[in-house]
Amino acid sequence: MSQFQRTPVKLVPVPSTNIIPERDIDKTPILEVSHLGIDFGGLTAVDDFNMAIGRTEIAGLIGPNGAGKTTVFNLLTKVYQPTRGTIMLDGRDTAGMSTIQVNKLGIARTFQNIRLFKNLPVLDNVLIGLHNEMGYHSPAAVLRLPAYWRAERIAKERALELLSIFDMRDTAYARAGSLPYGAQRRLEIVRALGTNPALLLLDEPAAGMNPSETTELMENIQKIRDTFKIAIMLIEHDMSLVMGICEGICVLNYGRIIAKGSPEDIQSNPQVIEAYLGKRKEGA
Amino acid sequence: MKRNQMLIPMPLRYLINAVLFAAFLWIMNSLITGGAISRYHSGIISSIGISIILAVSLNMATGYLGQLPLGHAGFMALGAYTSALIMKSAAAAKGLESALGASYAAYFFPAALVAGGLAAALFALLIGMPALRLRGDYLAILTLGFGEIIRVVLLNIDNVLGFKLTNGAAGLQKIPTTTTFLFTFIFVGITCFVIHTMMKSRHGRAILSIRENEIAAESCGISTTYYKTLGFVVSAFFAGIAGGLYAGNVGILNPSSFGFMKSIEILVMVVLGGMGSMLGSVLSASVLTALPELLRSFAENRMVVYSLVLVIVMIFKPTGLMGTYDFSLNGLLDKLILKLKGGNARFQKGGPDE
Amino acid sequence: MSLVISQLINGLQSGSIYALVALGYSMVYGIIMLLNFAHGDIIMVGAYAAWFVMVRLSLNPVLAIILAILACTVLGVVIEKVAYTPLRSSPRLSLLITAIGISFLLENLAQRVFGAGAQKVPALISGPAIEIGGQRFSFIAMVTIVVSVVSMALLTFLVRKTKMGKAMRAVSEDMGTAQLMGINVNLTISFTFAVGSALAGIGSILYSCAYPQASPTMGAMLGLKAFVAAVLGGIGSIPGAMLGGFCIGLAEAIVSAVGLSVWKDGVVFAILIVVLVVKPTGILGRAIREKV
Numbered sequence: 001m002s003q004f005q006r007t008p009v010k011l012v013p014v015p016s017t018n019i020i021p022e023r024d025i026d027k028t029p030i031l032e033v034s035h036l037g038i039d040f041g042g043l044t045a046v047d048d049f050n051m052a053i054g055r056t057e058i059a060g061l062i063g064p065n066g067a068g069k070t071t072v073f074n075l076l077t078k079v080y081q082p083t084r085g086t087i088m089l090d091g092r093d094t095a096g097m098s099t100i101q102v103n104k105l106g107i108a109r110t111f112q113n114i115r116l117f118k119n120l121p122v123l124d125n126v127l128i129g130l131h132n133e134m135g136y137h138s139p140a141a142v143l144r145l146p147a148y149w150r151a152e153r154i155a156k157e158r159a160l161e162l163l164s165i166f167d168m169r170d171t172a173y174a175r176a177g178s179l180p181y182g183a184q185r186r187l188e189i190v191r192a193l194g195t196n197p198a199l200l201l202l203d204e205p206a207a208g209m210n211p212s213e214t215t216e217l218m219e220n221i222q223k224i225r226d227t228f229k230i231a232i233m234l235i236e237h238d239m240s241l242v243m244g245i246c247e248g249i250c251v252l253n254y255g256r257i258i259a260k261g262s263p264e265d266i267q268s269n270p271q272v273i274e275a276y277l278g279k280r281k282e283g284a
Numbered sequence: 285m286k287r288n289q290m291l292i293p294m295p296l297r298y299l300i301n302a303v304l305f306a307a308f309l310w311i312m313n314s315l316i317t318g319g320a321i322s323r324y325h326s327g328i329i330s331s332i333g334i335s336i337i338l339a340v341s342l343n344m345a346t347g348y349l350g351q352l353p354l355g356h357a358g359f360m361a362l363g364a365y366t367s368a369l370i371m372k373s374a375a376a377a378k379g380l381e382s383a384l385g386a387s388y389a390a391y392f393f394p395a396a397l398v399a400g401g402l403a404a405a406l407f408a409l410l411i412g413m414p415a416l417r418l419r420g421d422y423l424a425i426l427t428l429g430f431g432e433i434i435r436v437v438l439l440n441i442d443n444v445l446g447f448k449l450t451n452g453a454a455g456l457q458k459i460p461t462t463t464t465f466l467f468t469f470i471f472v473g474i475t476c477f478v479i480h481t482m483m484k485s486r487h488g489r490a491i492l493s494i495r496e497n498e499i500a501a502e503s504c505g506i507s508t509t510y511y512k513t514l515g516f517v518v519s520a521f522f523a524g525i526a527g528g529l530y531a532g533n534v535g536i537l538n539p540s541s542f543g544f545m546k547s548i549e550i551l552v553m554v555v556l557g558g559m560g561s562m563l564g565s566v567l568s569a570s571v572l573t574a575l576p577e578l579l580r581s582f583a584e585n586r587m588v589v590y591s592l593v594l595v596i597v598m599i600f601k602p603t604g605l606m607g608t609y610d611f612s613l614n615g616l617l618d619k620l621i622l623k624l625k626g627g628n629a630r631f632q633k634g635g636p637d638e
Numbered sequence: 639m640s641l642v643i644s645q646l647i648n649g650l651q652s653g654s655i656y657a658l659v660a661l662g663y664s665m666v667y668g669i670i671m672l673l674n675f676a677h678g679d680i681i682m683v684g685a686y687a688a689w690f691v692m693v694r695l696s697l698n699p700v701l702a703i704i705l706a707i708l709a710c711t712v713l714g715v716v717i718e719k720v721a722y723t724p725l726r727s728s729p730r731l732s733l734l735i736t737a738i739g740i741s742f743l744l745e746n747l748a749q750r751v752f753g754a755g756a757q758k759v760p761a762l763i764s765g766p767a768i769e770i771g772g773q774r775f776s777f778i779a780m781v782t783i784v785v786s787v788v789s790m791a792l793l794t795f796l797v798r799k800t801k802m803g804k805a806m807r808a809v810s811e812d813m814g815t816a817q818l819m820g821i822n823v824n825l826t827i828s829f830t831f832a833v834g835s836a837l838a839g840i841g842s843i844l845y846s847c848a849y850p851q852a853s854p855t856m857g858a859m860l861g862l863k864a865f866v867a868a869v870l871g872g873i874g875s876i877p878g879a880m881l882g883g884f885c886i887g888l889a890e891a892i893v894s895a896v897g898l899s900v901w902k903d904g905v906v907f908a909i910l911i912v913v914l915v916v917k918p919t920g921i922l923g924r925a926i927r928e929k930v
Contacts, residue, residue, distance in 0.1 A: 077503060079499070079502075079503075098502075099503060100502055100505050100506065100507050100508075103502075103503060103504065103505035104505050108503070108504075109503055111499075111500065111503075115499060115500035115503075116496075116497070116500065117492065117493050117496035117497055117500065117501075118496060118497075119496060120489075120492060120493075120496060124489055127486070127489055128489050128490065128492075128493045128501070128504050128506065129504050130486075131486050131489065131490055131504060131505060131506050132506075134486045136485075136486070138482065138485070138487050138514070141481060141482060141484075141485030141487055141488075142478050142481045142482055142485075143481075144298070144481060148485065149294075151486075152485075152486075155486075191504065192503075192504075194504070195504055195505050350731060352731055352734055352735070354738075411911070414911060414914055415911075415914065418914055418918050421730075421734060422869075422914055422918070424673065424734060425673065425862070425865060425866075425910070426907075426910060426911060426914065428862065429866075429906075429907030429910055429911075430907070432859075432862075432903055432904075432907065433903070433904045433907055433908075436900065436901065436903055436904050437904070440900050440901070544858070548738065548742055551735070551738070559731075585750075587742070587746040587749075588743065588746045588747060588750060590742065591739050591740070591741075591742035591743035591745075591746055592739070592743060593739075594735055594736065594738060594739025594742065595721055595736050595739035595740060595743065598725060598728075598732045598733075598735050598736040598739065599721065599724050599725060599736065602725075602728060602729075602732050
């Protein structure tokens, strides 16, 4: 059990009103990306992507469909190896690392098209997220040594605690694939949290949710940040969510950053308006 | 009432199972040694045990890991020849008999079986490492090719070596027939226990996560290559053990017994029982091994029936007969106790251990 | 020298047959991502069909050739409709197991109907040896090579230039989108199976000319080697299948020529392992990237 990279945060229920004041947000960067780019056989999907995220910052990545947002996530998590540029996580260069290594270093993610372990119980989905938090070896498992029992008990307790963030404790033994769509999205977030990340990437977390669910999700994202003291970066099309909780926003179009800044800056940026609404015709 | 509680605490559950299994072994063994079960029938019971090991181990690779190795018979052959050669050389060493008594072979047999298992596991490691990095179909075709290569090698290796090792097409003969009911079913017990405990651990969950969604598994920090290889190697190890038991059961080994047909036979057992269900594998292995022995007419059409089973099960009931349901005696006892107490709580499957 | 050339021709002859069969594997794999295990057994059925028409019905060879190819084509489509269509949305593992089941079923049915022994197929094609530059070449070998090259050319034309070919490429790229564009996906897939199976039928005729007998398991090893050829050339690529077929045929000829013919099958699978380790996409294949 000594293999924890970071001691897991003990979960204490934090009331959603208890949001960290602006001045307390840790802006020292956990993630620094510079000149990141990838080509798919001649087609440049992302180019010259630069950004930094603070340790407890919530950042948004927005842009029209096909702008390359998910590709950025895939680059950060090394599903694709970048053609150019560097990704530094907590001061360490992730060049040449695999998805698995990057995850162990502290990047966890969810997927736009939900990728749960559908035929397994909800609890097992979270336990798989906790895989690397459990230190015992296979002989200990097969012989059912005390190390196994201890690690499993702690992991199960923690998994249930994590599920309770989204009030999902009751569904722990249901098949993950049988959950409603919104709950599946929330379960993905819980599973990602299980890997004890320093940076959580959420790919369209509110997709398919109704307005009240979205509001609840916003509160929960802030709660997660406040409880775990982690950085969160999210891709989202729901502007009320993005403008409501992101401290910094990055706008992507045709694989390039066209604007960066606070929600207020972005909302009044003419280039952003043009990217979303199209160029105003001369003389119209 | 709290959901999913276990009324019988964990170590006791294992104890109950162990006692019941030991009682089963003792009863069957005394029936066989007492002559209540004929030698012919006890031979069939041993081959049922061997089939169970083969099916349960293939289920690990197919049902849990979601890969399709088609060379399970090849791994079985490796184990069979390895352990047969060890047993033959042990039998040839005359001095041992006076030192250890007439039944000295029994001392070597478990070691020979494990050696056979290790030989199979080693080869699984060698072919698994390139194949498991690729799409599933490639593993199927590569293991199929591997199984054929093993067969060709066993047939022709003597010409290359210049001395008699496998005895080619004539077959390896006069292998000490040390496989007994007790040996076979102790190994059946070990196989089921090891695979069960492994699957109900973080390692087993990692293996299941690969079957469910490989990309998501990687994003959870699970080393998919490692766990694929682990599942595949463990599966081959037990196939090797089953091979050794087979060698000691029949006394003669011939490369043609380990062809593609044999691999498919094992696959049929797994598919029919339900991919991912250990109980299903055990049941269908038992039935499909006993049936041809007891019903001659079935034996004739066996292969046609098997192939139809594969197609029909996949089209109409892809989960097999048992689905992924796994029997838990203690789970049943829990329900019984609860009923006696008059509680009408609804139970849910699950928990770290059933 | 003449020995080398004759071995070379042998290699090209069997390579052509592998190539024809490999094309079927490649097309089916390209369109529904299925390793169609039953493809090799379609060849077996073709050989039995030719035998049946000539020996049992005593009809002439031309009719036997036509009926054999027709039988293969129909069988291919029937298998697709009966066994693969119901499973189109199932996990790939289920589809693969079904394909193995069908392959096994064909082999065992043939064994029950025609017996386990081999049946002698009478000569379907015959002609005088051809002499080029003082070197005599067997007529059948020449026909085999020419027929397979012409088939490949026709197939390339079909895929590149016709409306059906465009539909095939679209379905293999993205089935859902193709359907939205008004392409009849079911028809396209059936057509692919028909073309692939017809090529297997031609392959079975050529194979029966080279090795004039039909046996229940003749298709299994032939099919596997053709699949290795398809992987070697790059799965999904027509010229790749051709190239892979010729490579496998030549490799076998070389192994036999140096007196190691019992290890022939081993060498083919060793090639497969090497390809998968060194260049999994094959010589002319392109990588398929899974969308995340």
